[in-house]
Amino acid sequence: MSNRPIAAVSSRSRSCSRRIDRGISLHPRLLKTFLAVARSRNITRAAEAVHLAQSSVSDQIQSLEAELGAALFTRSKTGLELTLAGLALKPIAEDLLRLDGEARAAVQAAAG
Amino acid sequence: MSNRPIAAVSSRSRSCSRRIDRGISLHPRLLKTFLAVARSRNITRAAEAVHLAQSSVSDQIQSLEAELGAALFTRSKTGLELTLAGLALKPIAEDLLRLDGEARAAVQAAAG
């Protein structure tokens, strides 16, 4: 009988945001999207870069912000800008993604 | 209309394995489970440690192996043993999880 106290219960309660992961871990996919947006400072462009719909990118950024409890970008008329939190996340996200690749490579090397 | 050439199409075709992510990135959740199994060399124990059902742990390990294209453990009568690939993955998985935490901390620090 429903023994899932870990995963949040409320789920789809507020607005639309589909928040991708929720409190368990920083999903690499979100990080990849975040970096694309950080680079282009433009959601539309980032969406093309990662082959996702604009709305998906918008959602992923919001999920990441919700997950971390902090705004990563400031939405201004002239474009998006990284906040202090976004600036702090960027280099670590890059490391994380790099390590992800290293893990794959290491396993391939070890297994043949 | 249905424009999803990226995500695999076949999906639930073989056996039961629900393979968690599939070719996009190393899911931190899988890594956490992997480390728990690597530590106890026992799926039942690992399941208790990470608060999941035995079957979920079994699936996650298989997902990870499928994702990486290599066996991480040898299932023998006496228990599970790490393969060369598993041995190679372990330290990187630990780093990955550590970095995950660092990212959170850095964002918290920057945002207040």
Add this chain to the structure above:
DNA sequence: CTGAGTTACGAATCTCGTAACGATC
């Protein structure tokens, strides 16, 4: 009206638990 981001909604997919098996001791 155009360009950019966000919200609504729905279909396909994924996650994880219960239950049923299979194998080893």
Add this chain to the structure above:
DNA sequence: GATCGTTACGAGATTCGTAACTCAG
């Protein structure tokens, strides 16, 4: 028969795309 891992299956949650909406220029 007890223990441990795997497979089957189903309920609920997640992901992402289309479409509609909002706001600045």
